[in-house]
Amino acid sequence: MIEIRNLYKVFGTKMVLNNLSLTVRRGETKVVIGRSGVGKTVLLRNIVGLVRPDSGSIKINGVEVTNLNEKEYNRLRMEIGMVFQGGALFDSMNVGENVGFVLNEFMSLDKKTVQEKVRDALALVGLKDVEDMMPSQLSGGMKKRVSLARVLCMEPHIILYDEPTTGVDPITAAAINNLIIELRNKLKVTSIVVTHDMNSAYQVADSIAMFYKGQVIADGTPDEIKNSQHPVIQQFIHGEAHGPVTEDENLVFGHVK
Numbered sequence: 531m532i533e534i535r536n537l538y539k540v541f542g543t544k545m546v547l548n549n550l551s552l553t554v555r556r557g558e559t560k561v562v563i564g565r566s567g568v569g570k571t572v573l574l575r576n577i578v579g580l581v582r583p584d585s586g587s588i589k590i591n592g593v594e595v596t597n598l599n600e601k602e603y604n605r606l607r608m609e610i611g612m613v614f615q616g617g618a619l620f621d622s623m624n625v626g627e628n629v630g631f632v633l634n635e636f637m638s639l640d641k642k643t644v645q646e647k648v649r650d651a652l653a654l655v656g657l658k659d660v661e662d663m664m665p666s667q668l669s670g671g672m673k674k675r676v677s678l679a680r681v682l683c684m685e686p687h688i689i690l691y692d693e694p695t696t697g698v699d700p701i702t703a704a705a706i707n708n709l710i711i712e713l714r715n716k717l718k719v720t721s722i723v724v725t726h727d728m729n730s731a732y733q734v735a736d737s738i739a740m741f742y743k744g745q746v747i748a749d750g751t752p753d754e755i756k757n758s759q760h761p762v763i764q765q766f767i768h769g770e771a772h773g774p775v776t777e778d779e780n781l782v783f784g785h786v787k
Contacts, residue, residue: 537586548744564741611681617673626661651679671702
């Protein structure tokens with residue numbers, strides 16, 4: 531479904547993606563882990579065309595997308611939903627307007643059909659009778675679910691999640707994890723989930739890719755990652771302050787050695 535080969539992206543003097551390659555099979559949930567700044571979110575933005583790579587290949591359904599113009603990419607984006615870390619809701623619109631935004635802006639649908647699709651999408655994420663609420667009235671977990679409902683209205687083949695459980699309580703995080711699993715099982719969507727939450731990673735992943743220094747240093751099942759002997763992987767998944775990552779960065783607890 532998604533095939534990424536030899537991807538490079540530089541911002542200023544910082545190499546963010548460094549010859550990165552990754553494959554996501556159709557219907558698979560691929561979890562991407564790694565420290566902040568290793569290129570996880572940048573990869574998602576490259577896939578949807580918000581950022582263009584300096585070189586390398588991104589194929590979706592066998593189609594090379596890095597050469598698409600903006601009009602062509604817009605058509606592709608209708609098949610890809612992205613759940614942003616903060617929800618990315620429009621503050622001036624209520625929940626119903628936010629969820630139905632893409633339908634109203636880019637599809638020729640009547641008002642009743644849009645309302646039905648909005649209601650059905652909200653029901654899928656466990657929300658009812660919230661269409662008239664404003665984003666400022668929502669909790670962090672509700673904002674993320676509304677953002678997911680907006681994606682579901684598009685009926686995408688691919689969903690990209692950027693830190694879906696960050697900033698929410700454990701019960702809400704568990705509910706979001708269950709939603710990701712249900713969407714894979716019921717709708718057969720292909721997903722990439724960027725997360726620092728290892729409990730979430732182990733729960734939702736078919737496979738896990740570990741990013742380090744802009745590259746994929748491991749890609750395997752949750753059990754394979756959990757039992758990996760790679761010292762960088764072990765330090766990250768156990769949240770240890772000391773290890774090869776901190777030594778490479780010459781930092782310990784935020785202090786320069």
